[in-house]
Amino acid sequence: xxxxxxxxxxxxxxxxxxxxxxxxxxxxxxxxxxxxxxxxxxxxxxxxxxxxxxxxxxxxxxxxxxxxxxxxxxxxxxxxxxxxxxxxxxxxxxxxxxxxxxxxxxx
Numbered sequence: 001x002x003x004x005x006x007x008x009x010x011x012x013x014x015x016x017x018x019x020x021x022x023x024x025x026x027x028x029x030x031x032x033x034x035x036x037x038x039x040x041x042x043x044x045x046x047x048x049x050x051x052x053x054x055x056x057x058x059x060x061x062x063x064x065x066x067x068x069x070x071x072x073x074x075x076x077x078x079x080x081x082x083x084x085x086x087x088x089x090x091x092x093x094x095x096x097x098x099x100x101x102x103x104x105x106x107x
Contacts, residue, residue, distance in 0.1 A: 006071060006082040013062050013073045016082055020067035030102055032063040036070045036088035036095055038102040050094070050101040065090055065099045 009015035017023050030038045037052040039060070047053045060073040068090040071082045088095045 004069070004084040006069070006084070008076055008080065008082040011077045011080045013071070013076050013082075016062060016071060016076070018064040018067060018069055019084065020064060020069065022064050022066040027064075027066045030063045030065055030099065031073075032061045032070060034059060034061060036061065036063050036068070036086065038063060038095075038098045042105075048101055048105060050098045052098070061085060063088070063090075063095075063099075068095070 004019045006019050007017040014024055014029075016029060018029070022029065031041060032038050033052040033055055035052070039054050040047040040051040041054060062071045062073055062076075064070070068088045069084045070086050070088060072085045075085070076082050090096050090099060
């Protein structure tokens with residue numbers, strides 16, 4: 001089976017067009033950790049329940065909250081391509097709950 005690859009402009013993770021068609025300006029894309037869990041980007045403030053801490057090694061991923069596809073930012077930045085690293089369940093469970101926390105904090 002071939003690896004799915006999203007469209008991306010240059011080496012810029014903010015330009016990803018997910019395989020499902022979602023973009024930053026459509027339903028949004030979320031920074032996540034190596035498990036696909038949205039991360040807290042609030043600096044020195046405590047990490048809200050449900051979100052993951054910002055990775056100490058800054059190994060970030062980009063999560064599509066519409067379909068659950070996850071892309072590794074380092075691969076995009078290094079190669080200019082956006083292969084799907086893995087997919088998570090965004091309908092139920094901890095990732096779905098973390099997405100809801102992320103959106104509440106972002107509004």
